[in-house]
Amino acid sequence: MTSEPIPRPFAVLAAFAAALFLLPLLGLLVRFPWTEAVGALTSPEILTAAGLSLVTSISATALSIVLGVPLAMVYARARFRGLRVVRALTTLPMVLPPVVGGVALLVAFGRRGIVGQFLDSAFGIRIPFTTAAAVLAATFVAMPFLVLTVEAGLRSMDRRYEEAARSLGAGRWMVFRRVTLPLVAPSLYAGAVLCWARALGEFGATITFAGNVPGSTQTLPLAVYLALETRPEAAIALSLVLLLLSLVVLVALRDRYLPTS
Amino acid sequence: MLKADIQLPLGALDLDAALEAAPGEVVALLGPNGAGKTTFLRAVAGLVRVDRANVVLDGVVLEDTATGVRVPTERRPIGIVFQQQLLFPHLSVLENVAFGLRARHRPDARAAGMAWLERVGLGAYADARPAALSGGEAQRVALARALAIDPRLLLLDEPLSALDATTRVEVRRELRRHLASFNGARLLVTHDPLEAAALADRLVILEGGRVVQSGPVDEVTRRPRTRFVADLVGVNLLRGRADGGVVALEGGQQLTALDAGHGDVFAVIHPRSVAIHRTHPEGTPRNVWPGTVRSVDLLGERARVAIGGSLPIVAEVSASAVRDLDLRERAEVWVSVKAAEVGVYPA
Numbered sequence: 001m002t003s004e005p006i007p008r009p010f011a012v013l014a015a016f017a018a019a020l021f022l023l024p025l026l027g028l029l030v031r032f033p034w035t036e037a038v039g040a041l042t043s044p045e046i047l048t049a050a051g052l053s054l055v056t057s058i059s060a061t062a063l064s065i066v067l068g069v070p071l072a073m074v075y076a077r078a079r080f081r082g083l084r085v086v087r088a089l090t091t092l093p094m095v096l097p098p099v100v101g102g103v104a105l106l107v108a109f110g111r112r113g114i115v116g117q118f119l120d121s122a123f124g125i126r127i128p129f130t131t132a133a134a135v136l137a138a139t140f141v142a143m144p145f146l147v148l149t150v151e152a153g154l155r156s157m158d159r160r161y162e163e164a165a166r167s168l169g170a171g172r173w174m175v176f177r178r179v180t181l182p183l184v185a186p187s188l189y190a191g192a193v194l195c196w197a198r199a200l201g202e203f204g205a206t207i208t209f210a211g212n213v214p215g216s217t218q219t220l221p222l223a224v225y226l227a228l229e230t231r232p233e234a235a236i237a238l239s240l241v242l243l244l245l246s247l248v249v250l251v252a253l254r255d256r257y258l259p260t261s
Numbered sequence: 262m263l264k265a266d267i268q269l270p271l272g273a274l275d276l277d278a279a280l281e282a283a284p285g286e287v288v289a290l291l292g293p294n295g296a297g298k299t300t301f302l303r304a305v306a307g308l309v310r311v312d313r314a315n316v317v318l319d320g321v322v323l324e325d326t327a328t329g330v331r332v333p334t335e336r337r338p339i340g341i342v343f344q345q346q347l348l349f350p351h352l353s354v355l356e357n358v359a360f361g362l363r364a365r366h367r368p369d370a371r372a373a374g375m376a377w378l379e380r381v382g383l384g385a386y387a388d389a390r391p392a393a394l395s396g397g398e399a400q401r402v403a404l405a406r407a408l409a410i411d412p413r414l415l416l417l418d419e420p421l422s423a424l425d426a427t428t429r430v431e432v433r434r435e436l437r438r439h440l441a442s443f444n445g446a447r448l449l450v451t452h453d454p455l456e457a458a459a460l461a462d463r464l465v466i467l468e469g470g471r472v473v474q475s476g477p478v479d480e481v482t483r484r485p486r487t488r489f490v491a492d493l494v495g496v497n498l499l500r501g502r503a504d505g506g507v508v509a510l511e512g513g514q515q516l517t518a519l520d521a522g523h524g525d526v527f528a529v530i531h532p533r534s535v536a537i538h539r540t541h542p543e544g545t546p547r548n549v550w551p552g553t554v555r556s557v558d559l560l561g562e563r564a565r566v567a568i569g570g571s572l573p574i575v576a577e578v579s580a581s582a583v584r585d586l587d588l589r590e591r592a593e594v595w596v597s598v599k600a601a602e603v604g605v606y607p608a
Contacts, residue, residue, distance in 0.1 A: 161347055161349060163347075164341070164343055165360065166333075167334055167337075168361035169336070178360070179349060182352075
């Protein structure tokens with residue numbers, strides 16, 4: 001493999017760009033508290049936060065699949081006025097500052113929110129500052145990743161397979177379950193992994209909408225942030241663990257995001 | 262018995278065509294690309310929206326825009342063999358064949374699917390994925406899958422066009438055999454006149470969304486009514502057995518051809534390659550025989566001359582040749598065809 005000549009200014013700037021990413025990673029490795037790491041990572045509050053993060057991120061992913069796949073189906077196949085606007089608005093969380101999402105969730109589902117006050121008075125349900133709020137916040141920011149990935153998969157699939165299934169007598173549900181879903185499975189898998197990774201890292205919307213309650217809303221990113229002031233070595237150790245997790249996600253999706261050649 | 266009358270917008274033109282197919286009959290819908298053949302087939306299956314349609318199969322109305330009846334595709338007793346087979350890539354070969362039976366909640370779906378797979382000689386591939394099959398094998402699985410649901414009508418959309426030339430011959434022969442064992446109506450879409458002639462009893466020629474001619478294969482071949490049909494199907498198609506450079510025809514005559522190969526063949530002679538003489542021709546033509554003029558049809562500056570006798574054939578000559586040779590009904594003539602002009606295709 002021969003390299004094409006790159007103009008010198010480009011090479012220098014590219015090196016700076018790479019350093020911007022690599023130096024912080026290097027810093028985590030250099031400052032990793034090898035001796036105290038095990039103790040810091042197995043402390044009760046960290047284990048609690050890790051367990052909560054696992055629960056909320058998996059719940060958010062499950063919720064995103066159950067609600068997001070039908071949404072992707074509508075986006076890929078339905079045609080009605082206002083569809084593009086709705087689609088744009090539901091994609092917004094991907095670029096929205098998460099804290100704005102948290103505030104928005106609060107005014108909708110908070111105790112005095114437009115939906116929240118009804119839920120409270122009618123059913124006695126209060127979402128903010130509960131684990132449910134943490135799941136909702138994570139779903140809010142993460143579901144668009146799943147929806148867009150599955151929608152792309154649905155758009156690129158060969159729909160004639162669905163026609164073949166219908167000609168064989170399959171009704172809508174059987175066509176979906178036995179043909180459509182298996183054919184978009186790679187997209188669904190990639191979308192779910194992306195969605196889970198985003199949900200796991202969620203910070204801004206969670207701390208705004210769900211708060212920072214150890215055991216019920218304090219997820220790993222919140223614990224890392226909190227630990228940075230009191231026990232920086234725990235924060236560094238946790239950060240490296242989350243970094244490795246992200247690396248695993250990237251490798252799992254290598255066919256999609258890393259060129260193989 | 263299928264009766265289908267369909268009208269729908271098709272790009273720049275309208276598809277407006279009707280046809281009938283009797284039980285046990287193979288009807289080929291033949292026409293150039295873009296004529297609306299596949300769209301017609303899809304409309305019969307209920308896969309496209311129509312402006313106006315009346316589709317009746319064995320007395321049951323499947324679609325009638327006048328009364329608002331529209332049976333959805335999944336409830337029409339129609340099996341379809343698609344152009345690219347469209348075997349579900351994520352299911353085993355057996356599950357592909359059993360798919361329609363599972364949709365009908367048949368408890369013996371697996372066993373019945375296996376029986377169909379064995380009927381097309383592919384029982385050994387039951388657990389394989391469709392990707393492991395050759396084009397011809399995939400075609401057989403697609404046919405088994407369509408027939409397994411016991412349809413009253415079988416639709417075949419260019420069933421051989423995705424195959425390479427050598428496989429096509431073999432699959433076509435096999436398709437003929439399997440089509441013969443199916444007792445419902447069969448509608449075949451193709452742009453290949455040879456395929457149509459090999460598989461169908463009757464031709465329906467579609468051009469620009471309209472039926473321009475229909476009838477038994479030999480009739481349409483003998484007397485094409487438009488320039489287009491003449492070009493498309495107006496060839497002399499003869500069946501026989503090849504042995505080296507000689508083809509023994511079914512009627513007992515022999516044709517000399519180049520590289521005819523061995524075995525069952527189609528001998529194809531283009532009408533323009535048939536020369537007509539008033540006296541026994543001298544020179545090199547290898548195939549010479551006498552006949553009687555049956556009909557002369559003028560098509561602009563050219564004329565199609567049907568010649569009867571021991572080896573009936575259609576010739577296409579210029580209108581001036583018709584005058585010079587004084588070709589008219591019952592005229593006695595000699596016919597000659599060069600060996601190099603006899604095309605030979607495995608049957």
